[in-house]
Amino acid sequence: MEKNQYSIFESELRVRPDDIDMFNHVHNSKYLDYVLAARYEQMEKFYGMPWEHFTKQGLGWVVSRVDISFKRPLLMNDLMLIRTGILTMHDKGCSVQFEIINKKTNKVASDGIFDYVLIDLNTNRGTKVTEEMIKAYSI
Numbered sequence: 001m002e003k004n005q006y007s008i009f010e011s012e013l014r015v016r017p018d019d020i021d022m023f024n025h026v027h028n029s030k031y032l033d034y035v036l037a038a039r040y041e042q043m044e045k046f047y048g049m050p051w052e053h054f055t056k057q058g059l060g061w062v063v064s065r066v067d068i069s070f071k072r073p074l075l076m077n078d079l080m081l082i083r084t085g086i087l088t089m090h091d092k093g094c095s096v097q098f099e100i101i102n103k104k105t106n107k108v109a110s111d112g113i114f115d116y117v118l119i120d121l122n123t124n125r126g127t128k129v130t131e132e133m134i135k136a137y138s139i
Helices: 028-045 051-056 131-137
Strands: 008-014 059-070 079-090 093-102 107-120
Touching: 008 028, 028 051, 028 059, 028 079, 028 093, 028 107, 051 059, 079 131
Parallel strands: none
Antiparallel strands: 008 079, 059 107, 079 093, 093 107
């Protein structure tokens, strides 16, 4: 992961039976779920701004683009470490880098970038990121 002024956080998850596809490894769509679950936890735990903080203000974070590289499969019951961190912030959103590491092998299973846009939940249109948000995310 690229080092910058933003912190990198870690969460742990375990592969569940319903994550497995017909090839006996994690289905590619589940990697997106893993990153979203990790970010949800990290927003509350590290930034002090849980998802509900935004929805109470009529705001929400929407994924606008995902770039993901699959490097190695994850298998049933593997324990994984999901690292995420803001790569860039801009006036209407941010890019979040991530990597998913198999804890047994200590090798990267996948990595990539999620682009998020902050939206107004009443209009479903992009809105400006506030100074409060920028300050909270700049740890």
